Amino acid sequence: MRRRMAGVAVAVVLIVAATLPRAGGAAAQEAEKKSAVKKEMPAGWKMRLDEADAKPAEFQFWTMPPGWHITTGPAAIVYDPAKTASGNFRIESETFLFPGEHPEGVGVIFGGKNLELPTQSYTYFLIRKDGRFLIKVREGAETRTLVPWTAHAAIVPHDGTKQTAKNVLAVEAGVETVDFYVNGQKVHSLARAQVKADGVVGLRVNHHVNVHITTLNVTPR
Secondary structure, three states, X not given: OOOOOOOOOOOHHHXXXXXXXXXXXXXXXXXXXXXXXXXXXXXXXXXXXXOOOOOHHHEEEEEOXXXXXXXXXXXXXXXXXXXXXXXXXXXXEEEEEOOOOOOOOEEEEEEEEOOOOOOOEEEEEEEOOOOEEEEEEXXXXXXXXXXXXXXXXXXXXXXXXXXXEXXXXXXXXXXXXXXXXXXXXXXXXXXXXXXXXXXXXXEEEOOOOEEEEOOOEEEEO
């Protein structure tokens, strides 16, 4: 795994991210203690659980340079209200999916509006461990599928070992289209009119997922 994360700044907390897939059980817990990582929500970030009766304590999201680590019970989005994208832009996020039994999705949200209100809306682009991707829109309590779970060779699936699966997701919004990429390959394209593109950018992680996310970058095009 260390070879797969080459080029990423080396820090004590990174050792935890590198060790967890291999260690498991007591060894993993000991590694976390040594890293002195506090599992506290990063400053300025907010969380919204899918279900109103879900327990926030079961969705853990904390800073672990480089980036953040997330382990979930319930599904949720996390976002910094100050991180937005509009017009022509590119979003990119590098993820390392850890072993787990549940084939649930992880990825990015964009076009976020009213994220703390019942009228919340956003578009999300997810991948999951079996090498499939999904594009959906949330509008209030309802979701609308733009692209159902679809297999694509560009996605690195998790092979079921104790290693991690690295994937880089990107969304490029232009005047006429919004294009979706995994590991530099376009996996789908939608008309701009179909997609809620302008707004808050963040992360979405579904049920029972263990993932390390090193980047969430927004750049104008």
